Amino acid sequence: QVQLVESGGGVVQPGRSLRLSCAASGFSFSSYDIHWVRQAPGKGLEWVADIWYDGNNKYYADSVKGRFTVSRDNSKNTLYLQMNSPRAEDTGVYYCAREISGRRYLDAWGQGTLVTVSS
């Protein structure tokens, strides 16, 4: 069955770096765009970033642009989110989710990984 499993979360100091991973299985990973969506404690969902199926196009929310980088390795069925210079407001659960390219909705999600930015 379709599975997306996030990992790499933890406590990171402001200004340091952290890399999240999302391992996919049960579907043709290289055929789907993949998104990162986050949820701050007690808050709603926030779209973070999107990478196209072939990795050639990447898009970011203004709140993370220039600090976060999304990438993928289709040979490993894995998505990454490199978080540089994290801030306290980046704290939250990070989900990866897939999109049939161009359909503009997320039809499968992972269970998330918690990132805490704190000194």
Add this chain to the structure above:
Amino acid sequence: QSALTQPPSASGSPGQSVTISCTGTSSDVGDYNFVSWYQHHPGKAPKLIIYEVNERPSGVPDRFSGSKSGNTASLTVSGLQAEDEADYYCSSYAGSNTYVFGTGTKVTVL
């Protein structure tokens, strides 16, 4: 990229209906028929329940329905069941390959 506006809470007794609104702008909800809704039980993966305003994925009960008028989309849950108690989020494509989510609505089954 301001969040879409949803009521913080909604409630109903089993068997009743509840409708959740999702208000955006002419740059997102009002400009695209790419409104989707997600059900989220805390601690679990969010689940797609409506896409493209009013389409249901396979396996989602027809008790869930969506609509849109102008800059406001709506989700109706008919015949409320205990398992419908969850947080619900709308989302809209906002152009230039960006997306915006709603503020979320906690649905309580009384």
